[in-house]
Amino acid sequence: MAKKKVVVTGGAGFIGGNFVQYMVNKYPDYDIYNLDLLTYAGDLTKHKEIETNDNYHFIKADIADREAIMNHFEKEKFDYVIHFAAESHVDRSITDPEIFIKTNVLGTQVLLDAAKQIGVTKFLHVSTDEVYGELDFDPSQFFTEETPLQPNSPYSASKASSDLLVRAYHETYGLPINITRCSNNYGPYHFPEKLIPLTISRVLNNESVPVYGDGKNIRDWLHVYDHCSAIDLVLHNGVDGEVYNVGGHNERTNLEVVKTIISTLGKSEDLIEFVEDRLGHDKRYAIDPTKLEELGWKPAYNFETGIAQTIEWYLENKDWWKHILSGEYQEYFEKQYSFKK
Template sequence: MRILVTGGAGFIGSHYVRSLLRGAYPGWEGARVTVLDKLTYAGNLANLAPVADHRDHRFVRGDITDARLLADVVPGHDVVVNFAAESHVDRSIAGAGDFVTTNVLGTQRLLQAALEAGVGTFVQISTDEVYGSIAEGSWDESEPLLPNSPYSAAKASGDLLCRAYHRTHGLDVRITRCSNNYGPYQHPEKVIPLFVTNLIDGHRVPLYGDGRNVREWLHVDDHCRGVQLVLEKGCPGEVYNIGGGVELTNVELTERLLAAFGAGWDMVVRVPDRLGHDLRYSVDSGKIRAIGYEPRVDFGEGLAEAVKWYRDHQDWWRPLKEAVR
């Protein structure tokens, strides 16, 4: 089995690659993995260092918008798992162009390359943000796409292209939409590692607006197991929500992180709310649970482990944090 993992040097993609090469998914031992990654600020070869010398791992630096490169790299692979994306909402608000280029055009070119190469299965990694915001209840996969940020709009467009390639060309495309991820190797611009690394350094943490925004939290390992389950047992053309089942307001999350450092609310600075800030995300994961998914990582334990990881791996995150200042 040959698997192409695009965006495989990023936070979630690299976790999937490390898990796959370490034999975490029974029956996939010996799979040959090609990682294709542009190595933007969010892609980091250090994320792949634990498996860099694995005999079944090959790294290719490149962009999924490069049709010529894809024509060379994609053939011979049985599966494509597309993690490649511009993903930070704040950056998409500051400038949407890169998000449209990568998340829309890049997805289309990767789909076309997979079609032409006769790839067996294409798994598109998407986000719950494509649904918009929900005041109560949870979204199932039949909900309309109502994105509110340039990032989520670009991801929704990529999802629609995936649907079109399945319906028009018969390409076996499966889409996953996850809730907010956390865990080791997450870039320090994201909220949990941002707060943790600030608190490690004795700096205050920025809380948007009134902090009432609600997110559903999912450990990266549970997410990647869900992706693998969709690859193994999902159906062509279908969408699968992957949620962690733990919903917290940003105030509640902040309280937990402050407690982990024995810090008080004097370490919080209120900042103006994000433009178009979605109030609440919540997904119904019943569809993927029906094929065997169940989150395993307790949020309290996972958060404590993440805090410890950032304490113990300051050589990994300090250069990244300096680079974005």
């Protein structure tokens, strides 16, 4: 019996990279293909432990390159497509929206065409709760799968557009699909420009930590390992055409997250530096994951256990993030937050 072939787009990124490792280790009878362009946030060093596994394969390609993608799909005849690949940093989308449209919208269309052409078993599109817009601070209000899409940043608009394309290919062509929409992820191999790894790295270096506005914006935090298990479940058991929200009921203000990290590392809150707020900064995200829980999913981490594990990982893997904190990234950091090291 032939092995199932699974292509993971964006498998050198943060969530996609963790998912590749998860799948390679859990399913030795599947061939896992990591397809990634290796842009600024793509990093293959995270896969050193699995790169010699017989069931792991790497393809360097741009999802917006129609000819290359069609050729790879025709050659390998993938059974499953798990689509993570995306420009994902809100701040970068505000500075340069065009690349987000090219990758997140046009790239998704290319993948959908390729998947349709070879007749995949399932196309699973990984999206974000940001497509729903924002909630107010009423703790009884949550995003559900029925919440209208009201994106507020170029990034979330591009993701909402790709969500609608995926839905349209299901409705028009009968392509078997699922869409997952997750809350903010954190955990190992998180790129250092995001809030949690940014805070950890700067606190460890006794550098000031930038916090947008008053720090009261609320996010629902989801450990990346819990996200991986959720996608695995939807891939194998999700009802065709359905959307599933993935959230951990771990709401924290940005300031609370920063203070937790500072306290855990035994440093002073004097390191906190409030900076000008992000344009169009959404107040609150919060997900109701009931539909996914009814499918059989349950998170293994609450925020306390997850953040402790994450901080420990960054302490044990300084070489990885110190290597990244250089060059182009450092120039971007200084421009974005208007202060230097």
